[in-house]
Amino acid sequence: MLNIQSMSGETRFTGAFFLLAMTFVFLEFAYARLAHHEDTHDTAETLASASVGIGSVVAKVVTSGLSAVPFFFFYTHRIFDIPMQTAWAWGALFLGVEFFYYWFHRASHRVRWLWASHAVHHSATRFNLSAAVRLGWTGQLSGAFVFFLPLAWLGFHPVAIAFMIGLGLLYQFFLHTSFDVPLGPLEWVLNTPRHHRVHHASNEACLDTNYGSVLIIFDRIFGTFAQAPQDEPIRFGVKGRTASNNPLKIALGEWGYLVRDVVRARGIKNRMRVLFGPP
Numbered sequence: 001m002l003n004i005q006s007m008s009g010e011t012r013f014t015g016a017f018f019l020l021a022m023t024f025v026f027l028e029f030a031y032a033r034l035a036h037h038e039d040t041h042d043t044a045e046t047l048a049s050a051s052v053g054i055g056s057v058v059a060k061v062v063t064s065g066l067s068a069v070p071f072f073f074f075y076t077h078r079i080f081d082i083p084m085q086t087a088w089a090w091g092a093l094f095l096g097v098e099f100f101y102y103w104f105h106r107a108s109h110r111v112r113w114l115w116a117s118h119a120v121h122h123s124a125t126r127f128n129l130s131a132a133v134r135l136g137w138t139g140q141l142s143g144a145f146v147f148f149l150p151l152a153w154l155g156f157h158p159v160a161i162a163f164m165i166g167l168g169l170l171y172q173f174f175l176h177t178s179f180d181v182p183l184g185p186l187e188w189v190l191n192t193p194r195h196h197r198v199h200h201a202s203n204e205a206c207l208d209t210n211y212g213s214v215l216i217i218f219d220r221i222f223g224t225f226a227q228a229p230q231d232e233p234i235r236f237g238v239k240g241r242t243a244s245n246n247p248l249k250i251a252l253g254e255w256g257y258l259v260r261d262v263v264r265a266r267g268i269k270n271r272m273r274v275l276f277g278p279p
Ligand SMILES: [Zn+2]
Pocket: 105, 109, 118, 122, 199
């Protein structure tokens, strides 16, 4: 019963988030056109991102039950009871989600099995709000949620965890703005559009950096923080892959390459290396 309630709540949240996001995507696109900022947007690519975004919402709704069962299993076997009536509990949950999100995102770039879903988000060649809705369809299927299960085991309620992850994703949406928004001293603590632009860049110096969600402090602690290179222009898109505006190719293309490379590899050890090694 609780599972079904939380799932339908998550579905409504996902749908509302997507509609709100698309409104901002349209406003930014219209502004860029009116202000003749031709370099920030490509019409076909923006439309492709919107199509991929719609697919990701459908996929999320269809597959959300997959994570509900393990979350409630771990919560049933929790080691502490954490009542969510205090600011301390919400603060601790925020830090916990930030910590596990950092490792989930870092693994999504370093483990090819997870990269197959996450590469979708990095495939746009222009950095703007439409890139934020260009999300993978297969994240749930590939088990990305396992990174957050320790929080349920610790005693945070799964609905509270899902809510906090959702808030982080809402914040991250605005990190993809094509406007340069310097945030002064906040750049030390928070993930900002400037930091996330570097995360999306395919320049050698920018690869595998700035994995944070709301905070950038875990990148500073674990040595993955980087600032934009001063001596070269920033490029976007997945290194070594040709960009496509076909939504199916964007959403599932990396899985195709992964299957091809697994079939080509010889022996179980090499196949495991392809699946779980770095992209
Ligand atoms: Zn990423």
